[in-house]
Amino acid sequence: MTNVLFTFTVKEELMERLRSEFPQVNFTFSTSKDKTELQKAEIIMTYGEDITKETLDQALALKWLMVASAGLEKMPLREIGERNILITNVKGIHKTPMSESVMAHLLSIKRSLPWIYSQQRKSEWSKRSGSSELFGSTALILGPGAIGSEIGRLLQAFGVKTIGCNRSGDQAPHMDGMINFEQLDETLPTADIVISVLPSTLETRGLLTYNHFVLMKKDAIFMNFGRGDLIIEEQLIKAMSERQISFSVLDVFENEPLGEDHPFWDMDGVIISPHVSSHSSEYVPRAIEIFMENLQEWLNEGTDFQNVIDVEKGY
Amino acid sequence: MTNVLFTFTVKEELMERLRSEFPQVNFTFSTSKDKTELQKAEIIMTYGEDITKETLDQALALKWLMVASAGLEKMPLREIGERNILITNVKGIHKTPMSESVMAHLLSIKRSLPWIYSQQRKSEWSKRSGSSELFGSTALILGPGAIGSEIGRLLQAFGVKTIGCNRSGDQAPHMDGMINFEQLDETLPTADIVISVLPSTLETRGLLTYNHFVLMKKDAIFMNFGRGDLIIEEQLIKAMSERQISFSVLDVFENEPLGEDHPFWDMDGVIISPHVSSHSSEYVPRAIEIFMENLQEWLNEGTDFQNVIDVEKGY
Structure with a gap:
C-alpha cells in the first residue's frame, strides 16, 4: 500500500x-x-x-x-x-484569486465603493459619488507572466489597453503592446494604471524609484502585488505624501507584517491589502x-x- | 444658422x-x-x-x-x-458604468474588500481574509437586455456560468442558458448570484417575493440594479433579517432617498448603493x-x- x-x-x-x-x-x-x-x-x-x-x-x-x-x-x-x-x-x-483581487481593487476605486461603504456607515444618502470608469484606460503590467497575462485578459474584457513590460520586451499573451525595462520612463506618463506582479530578482529589486512616480499621471493608480522590494518604501512614501499619483494599492511590503505605526495605514490614497491577494x-x-x-x-x-x-x- | x-x-x-x-x-x-x-x-x-x-x-x-x-x-x-x-x-x-458597478460589488465581496478597508481603519494586520472567488459561480440575470447582456459578457470572462431570465425565455447574448419567469422557482436554488436589471412594468412589479429568497442558496448574493418595485421591501427585510441569503446589494429602493432610519442601513449583509450605479x-x-x-x-x-x-x- x-x-x-x-x-x-x-x-x-x-x-x-x-x-x-x-x-x-x-x-x-x-x-x-x-x-x-x-x-x-x-x-x-x-x-x-x-x-x-x-x-x-x-x-x-x-x-x-x-x-x-x-x-x-x-x-x-x-x-x-x-x-x-x-x-x-x-x-x-494563484492566477485566479490574484487577478480577481486586482480587478476588485481597480473597479472598487473607479466605481466609488469605499465612498459608498463610508456613506452607509453614516446612514447618509448622497448621490455625489464622483464615479468614473475602467473602460478606456491604459494599464501597464510589469511582469506579464501567468498571473500578469490573466490580469491582461480581464482588463481587455473591460476595454482597457494593456501594455506588458518585461526584461526582453518580447510579446506576452493578452497584451496590446510590449516594452522592456529600459522603456519604462517613456511609457509611464501614458498609463492610467501601473500593476506589478514581478518576482524578486536582481533586476527587479529597486526597479521603481521616486522619479518613476513623478513621471506617472496625477490620477494614476499603482498596484504592487508582486514583491515588496520592487521599490524602497521611503521613496513610495515620499511620492504618496506629495500626491504624485492618486492611489497605491499594496499587497506586499518591505517588512511584513506592517507595523501598526507604519505611515501607510493612514495615508490618503494608500490601500493596504495585507498580503491576502492570493487567498482563496x-x-x-x-x-x-x-x-x-x-x-x-x-x-x-x-x-x-x-x-x-x-x-x-x-x- | x-x-x-x-x-x-x-x-x-x-x-x-x-x-x-x-x-x-x-x-x-x-x-x-x-x-x-x-x-x-x-x-x-x-x-x-x-x-x-x-x-x-x-x-x-x-x-x-x-x-x-x-x-x-x-x-x-x-x-x-x-x-x-x-x-x-x-x-x-448606462451599459458600461452599470456593468462595471455590478462587477465591482461582486468582486469586492468575493475578494473581501470591505474587510480589507475595515482592517486598515484599525491599522490592523491580519491575514484572515476569508476570501473566495467569482470563478466557477453561477449567475442568474433577470432582464438580459443591453445592460444585462453586458454584465453577462463580463461575468463569462471571469468563468461564471450565466443564466438569463426574461418573459419569453428566448436566447439573449452572453447567456449560457435561458429561462422564463415561470421557471424562476426551479432555477433560484442553483444560482450563487441573482442580479436584476429589470425595468418597472406590470409583469416585473412584485415579481420577487420572500419565498424566492428562501429558495436561494444561503450564501447567495442578490443585486437589485433595476427598479425598487421588483420586490415589496418588507419581504426583502424579512428575508435578510433571517439571513436567508448572505448579501443584498441594492441600488434602487421603493422610496428614494432612503430615510435615515430605514432598517437597511444597519442590516448585516445589506449594501446600499444610493442609486449611483449608472453615474460616470x-x-x-x-x-x-x-x-x-x-x-x-x-x-x-x-x-x-x-x-x-x-x-x-x-x-
Whole structure:
C-alpha cells in the first residue's frame, strides 16, 4: 500500500474524496514532526516550509514531494536532487484569486465603493459619488507572466489597453503592446494604471524609484502585488505624501507584517491589502485537484507529471 | 444658422469642442426657462425632465429633441408626435458604468474588500481574509437586455456560468442558458448570484417575493440594479433579517432617498448603493458624442439617426 503523508490537515470532505478515489492509498494527515509517519511516507504533501534537511533525513521512504505552494526558495533542493526525489508544486494556483483581487481593487476605486461603504456607515444618502470608469484606460503590467497575462485578459474584457513590460520586451499573451525595462520612463506618463506582479530578482529589486512616480499621471493608480522590494518604501512614501499619483494599492511590503505605526495605514490614497491577494477558499481544493491528477499518474507508474520542478533551476 | 439650445451646462472643453467642430451652428447653454432661446431653438438638448407641454408650446422652431437620458416616461410624447418633432435619446449609455458597478460589488465581496478597508481603519494586520472567488459561480440575470447582456459578457470572462431570465425565455447574448419567469422557482436554488436589471412594468412589479429568497442558496448574493418595485421591501427585510441569503446589494429602493432610519442601513449583509450605479464622469462626454454624430446627420439633411424614439411605443 502506498503511504501518503499530508503535513497539514484538510476538510473532512476532501479527506473522504481522496480516500474514496484512491482506496489503494493510505492517507495520513499529521505534521512533519510525526517521525513514525515521516519514515513510512513514500509521498509527502506539504506547504513546503516544514521540509528541512533534517526532515528529509528522516523521510527514508520518500520518493515524491508535492508542494502545495508556488514558492520553493527555502527548500533543500540540493538534497532533494541528490536523492532523486520527484518534486512538484502547484504553479499557476494563484492566477485566479490574484487577478480577481486586482480587478476588485481597480473597479472598487473607479466605481466609488469605499465612498459608498463610508456613506452607509453614516446612514447618509448622497448621490455625489464622483464615479468614473475602467473602460478606456491604459494599464501597464510589469511582469506579464501567468498571473500578469490573466490580469491582461480581464482588463481587455473591460476595454482597457494593456501594455506588458518585461526584461526582453518580447510579446506576452493578452497584451496590446510590449516594452522592456529600459522603456519604462517613456511609457509611464501614458498609463492610467501601473500593476506589478514581478518576482524578486536582481533586476527587479529597486526597479521603481521616486522619479518613476513623478513621471506617472496625477490620477494614476499603482498596484504592487508582486514583491515588496520592487521599490524602497521611503521613496513610495515620499511620492504618496506629495500626491504624485492618486492611489497605491499594496499587497506586499518591505517588512511584513506592517507595523501598526507604519505611515501607510493612514495615508490618503494608500490601500493596504495585507498580503491576502492570493487567498482563496478554493486554494486547497485546487491544490488537491492537481495532486490527485499527479497521484493517478504515479499509481499508473507514468512519468507525465504536472509542474515538475527542476532542482537545478529551482522552478 | 442652426440654433441649438442646451437646457443644461457642460464643461468649457466640451463647449469648445462643439463650437470648433460645428462652426455653422449657434450653441446656447441655458435652461428651458430661457424663453428667448426656447423660441429660437431648432434643436434642444435636454435631460428630459424640464420638457413639459408648456415648454413645447413656447419652442416654436423646435424640430429635434435630443434627450441625454434613457428614461422618457414623463415626457409629453403625444404632443411631440403631433408636431412631428424628431426625438432621440442616449439609449445604451448606462451599459458600461452599470456593468462595471455590478462587477465591482461582486468582486469586492468575493475578494473581501470591505474587510480589507475595515482592517486598515484599525491599522490592523491580519491575514484572515476569508476570501473566495467569482470563478466557477453561477449567475442568474433577470432582464438580459443591453445592460444585462453586458454584465453577462463580463461575468463569462471571469468563468461564471450565466443564466438569463426574461418573459419569453428566448436566447439573449452572453447567456449560457435561458429561462422564463415561470421557471424562476426551479432555477433560484442553483444560482450563487441573482442580479436584476429589470425595468418597472406590470409583469416585473412584485415579481420577487420572500419565498424566492428562501429558495436561494444561503450564501447567495442578490443585486437589485433595476427598479425598487421588483420586490415589496418588507419581504426583502424579512428575508435578510433571517439571513436567508448572505448579501443584498441594492441600488434602487421603493422610496428614494432612503430615510435615515430605514432598517437597511444597519442590516448585516445589506449594501446600499444610493442609486449611483449608472453615474460616470464619462456620461456627458458620451452623450455629446452621440449628439454630435446625430447633429452631423442633421446638418447633412440625412435620416439615419441613432436612437430614434417611436412616440407611439415610447421607446
